[in-house]
Amino acid sequence: MAEETVDVLIVGAGAAGAAFAWSLADTRMRIVCLEQGGWMNPATYPTTGMDWEARALGDFSVSPNARGRKEDYPVNDADSPIKAAMFSAVGGSTILYAGHFPRLHPSDFRTKSLDGVGEDWPVDYATLEPYYAENDRMMGVAGLAGDPAYPPKEVPLPPVPLGKLGERLASGFDELGWHWWPSDSAIATRPYRGRDRCVNLGPCISGCSQGAKASTDITYWPEAVRHGVEVRPGCRVREILLRDDGMADGVVYYDEAGNECRERAEIVVIACNGIGTPRLLLNSTSRAFPDGLANRSGLVGKNLMFHPYGMVVGYFDEPLEGYKGPTGCSLMSQEFYETDASRGFVRGYSFEAVRGMGPVSAALSGMGSGRVPVGEGHHEGFAQVHDRSAALLAICEDLAEERNRVTLDPELKDANGIPAPKIDYRLSENSERMLAHGVERAKEVLAAAGAREFQVNSPLSVAGWHLMGTARMGLDPERSVVNEWGRCHDVRNLFIIDGSIFVTAGAVNPTSTIQALALYVADRMKKNLANLFD
Amino acid sequence: MNLSDDQLRSFAALLDEVIPPSADGRMPGAGQLGLAGRVARDLGAQPALAEIVVAGLASADRVAREECDRPFAALGATDRRRVLARLAEAGTPLAGMLAFPTYIAYYEHPEVLVALGREARPPHPGGYELEPFDERLLDGVRKRAPFYREC
Numbered sequence: 001m002a003e004e005t006v007d008v009l010i011v012g013a014g015a016a017g018a019a020f021a022w023s024l025a026d027t028r029m030r031i032v033c034l035e036q037g038g039w040m041n042p043a044t045y046p047t048t049g050m051d052w053e054a055r056a057l058g059d060f061s062v063s064p065n066a067r068g069r070k071e072d073y074p075v076n077d078a079d080s081p082i083k084a085a086m087f088s089a090v091g092g093s094t095i096l097y098a099g100h101f102p103r104l105h106p107s108d109f110r111t112k113s114l115d116g117v118g119e120d121w122p123v124d125y126a127t128l129e130p131y132y133a134e135n136d137r138m139m140g141v142a143g144l145a146g147d148p149a150y151p152p153k154e155v156p157l158p159p160v161p162l163g164k165l166g167e168r169l170a171s172g173f174d175e176l177g178w179h180w181w182p183s184d185s186a187i188a189t190r191p192y193r194g195r196d197r198c199v200n201l202g203p204c205i206s207g208c209s210q211g212a213k214a215s216t217d218i219t220y221w222p223e224a225v226r227h228g229v230e231v232r233p234g235c236r237v238r239e240i241l242l243r244d245d246g247m248a249d250g251v252v253y254y255d256e257a258g259n260e261c262r263e264r265a266e267i268v269v270i271a272c273n274g275i276g277t278p279r280l281l282l283n284s285t286s287r288a289f290p291d292g293l294a295n296r297s298g299l300v301g302k303n304l305m306f307h308p309y310g311m312v313v314g315y316f317d318e319p320l321e322g323y324k325g326p327t328g329c330s331l332m333s334q335e336f337y338e339t340d341a342s343r344g345f346v347r348g349y350s351f352e353a354v355r356g357m358g359p360v361s362a363a364l365s366g367m368g369s370g371r372v373p374v375g376e377g378h379h380e381g382f383a384q385v386h387d388r389s390a391a392l393l394a395i396c397e398d399l400a401e402e403r404n405r406v407t408l409d410p411e412l413k414d415a416n417g418i419p420a421p422k423i424d425y426r427l428s429e430n431s432e433r434m435l436a437h438g439v440e441r442a443k444e445v446l447a448a449a450g451a452r453e454f455q456v457n458s459p460l461s462v463a464g465w466h467l468m469g470t471a472r473m474g475l476d477p478e479r480s481v482v483n484e485w486g487r488c489h490d491v492r493n494l495f496i497i498d499g500s501i502f503v504t505a506g507a508v509n510p511t512s513t514i515q516a517l518a519l520y521v522a523d524r525m526k527k528n529l530a531n532l533f534d
Numbered sequence: 535m536n537l538s539d540d541q542l543r544s545f546a547a548l549l550d551e552v553i554p555p556s557a558d559g560r561m562p563g564a565g566q567l568g569l570a571g572r573v574a575r576d577l578g579a580q581p582a583l584a585e586i587v588v589a590g591l592a593s594a595d596r597v598a599r600e601e602c603d604r605p606f607a608a609l610g611a612t613d614r615r616r617v618l619a620r621l622a623e624a625g626t627p628l629a630g631m632l633a634f635p636t637y638i639a640y641y642e643h644p645e646v647l648v649a650l651g652r653e654a655r656p657p658h659p660g661g662y663e664l665e666p667f668d669e670r671l672l673d674g675v676r677k678r679a680p681f682y683r684e685c
Binding site: 045047048049050051052053054105106107109110113114124144146148149150151158159160161162163167170174179180181182198199200201202203209210321323324325337338358359360362363364367372374375376378379386 | 551552553554556557561615629630633634637638640641642644646647650652655656657658659660661662663664665666667668669671672674675676678679680681682683684685
């Protein structure tokens with residue numbers, strides 16, 4: 001039988017791969033997406049059982065190293081204070097994300113021009129705005145128009161309720177005269193496009209059993225599949241192959257049974273996140289690219305950006321009903337988003353409010369901080385923390401530095417024997433100063449809201465869920481990996497569409513921008529099909 | 535972790551020292567709650583720790599018999615704590631070692647949730663009701679001029 005050549009082969013079925021596949025589906029091209037994970041069943045998510053908090057530390061941990069599912073690959077993050085967080089499934093990390101869905105700001109695309117740091121993007125906010133809006137409609141974003149921190153925008157659904165906890169925090173911001181606004185949240189606050197409404201069950205970060213949170217397995221993928229896109233779950237790509245003429249030829253992958261397979265394609269699109277994408281490129285070596293595919297710039301894997309998180313938990317005297325409502329979605333503040341030289345650092349941070357903990361988490365967290373002792377005094381200690389905590393996260397902008405990078409670990413491998421990624425990452429002095437500033441301001445807000453004491457966790461080690469910059473966009477092939485519409489400078493039928501192509505990180509959760517970029521790249525491809533490889 | 539009936543009794547007494555009953559009787563001890571079998575089962579996933587715990591239980595029983603002429607499970611709270619303090623001084627802080635699995639098993643137990651005033655059910659499908667967002671809360675913020683940087 002002749003080997004099939006598909007028109008477009010997408011690697012990775014997460015936030016970016018799903019949006020891209022949906023957009024391109026109307027071309028009626030033959031599109032296949034290979035995904036190492038499987039389709040999820042929300043009926044089995046942790047929040048359907050009494051052990052929901054324990055499972056969030058086990059088989060639904062955000063860390064692939066802690067989870068150890070067959071479809072996960074290990075990450076050597078020993079040399080990073082921030083540990084990698086991701087999920088492998090149809091839907092990717094949107095299965096476990098909080099759904100906090102702010103956009104980047106116009107200034108995030110022009111940090112070099114405005115503040116003399118980083119690089120300017122080859123696209124700007126105005127260019128991406130229609131794609132942000134389209135994505136908001138597809139994902140079903142809840143929020144409120146009129147935020148003075150942003151250019152005007154429409155929001156499809158009403159905001160997530162604040163609850164008692166959120167209103168207390170809002171009062172703290174008001175007391176200080178600081179900005180706050182209800183979060184943009186990828187959560188259906190009323191029935192939306194076949195999804196049920198949010199019932200405020202709490203831990204979105206263990207998967208949404210209700211189907212209200214917009215993970216792409218229930219938003220983009222069903223529509224893309226209906227339009228003819230084929231998703232092949234359980235397929236892990238080992239390398240991208242190269243033709244003699246320097247064009248990508250397809251991939252080698254392992255199917256669910258472990259068989260080595262090949263898939264040829266006219267166009268290959270990588271959507272594996274800021275760690276998985278450089279890993280795949282670095283594993284794809286050839287005579288033409290001995291240091292990894294599309295890596296003539298030497299920048300594949302470099303400029304890894306996280307968002308350093310400073311977390312401050314405030315403890316209050318009265319119950320806050322913090323277990324009600326989406327954990328990571330209530331309100332945010334962008335009072336300190338833009339550069340103010342008097343603060344001692346460039347660029348800035350957002351605050352994201354975090355609701356309270358469940359009983360198990362309150363007990364374990366209290367044990368760690370010494371508030372909930374073993375033995376005598378246990379119940380008195382627990383009563384001081386249970387349903388009496390609220391937290392603020394300072395989400396700090398990370399500046400790109402080449403020393404922060406993803407490479408291949410010389411020994412660690414995944415279940416298919418494919419070399420695993422290694423992260424080398426250090427916080428910059430700018431980040432350290434920003435974190436310190438954010439922690440102190442968070443304490444001020446929490447105190448103004450009535451908190452009696454604080455617990456600080458900064459940088460938050462488990463917070464490596466925003467993976468950016470490792471194959472960045474740019475006009476100069478010497479200083480970037482892909483061009484202004486995601487095409488690799490070195491391989492003209494190879495595209496990258498995930499957080500790897502971010503030039504700067506901004507100080508907000510990246511999924512909204514990742515998907516807007518994926519839609520933008522798909523649109524550019526559709527408009528340039530006749531001369532796509534010129 | 536497989537335990538004999540005698541070991542299970544000692545283990546339950548030990549769990550009552552990890553989370554004791556509350557003074558007002560409202561909250562049960564972890565041992566009283568019948569968590570010994572569950573925690574022992576969970577420890578089976580950590581063979582090295584399980585081995586230390588089994589050896590520690592034997593030590594606790596030996597010290598209890600030497601000093602009080604009774605097995606550990608038959609001691610009152612004061613004597614149990616004295617025995618555990620001896621073991622901790624000797625390098626085996628048994629109660630502390632068991633805190634993590636005991637806290638998890640205890641605080642997901644239906645009886646404990648009810649005692650805390652929570653419903654004994656998982657979050658889904660019931661969820662929780664919250665009042666819709668009240669836009670009047672933003673009256674102050676809305677007075678502020680846009681402050682994003684145009685570029």
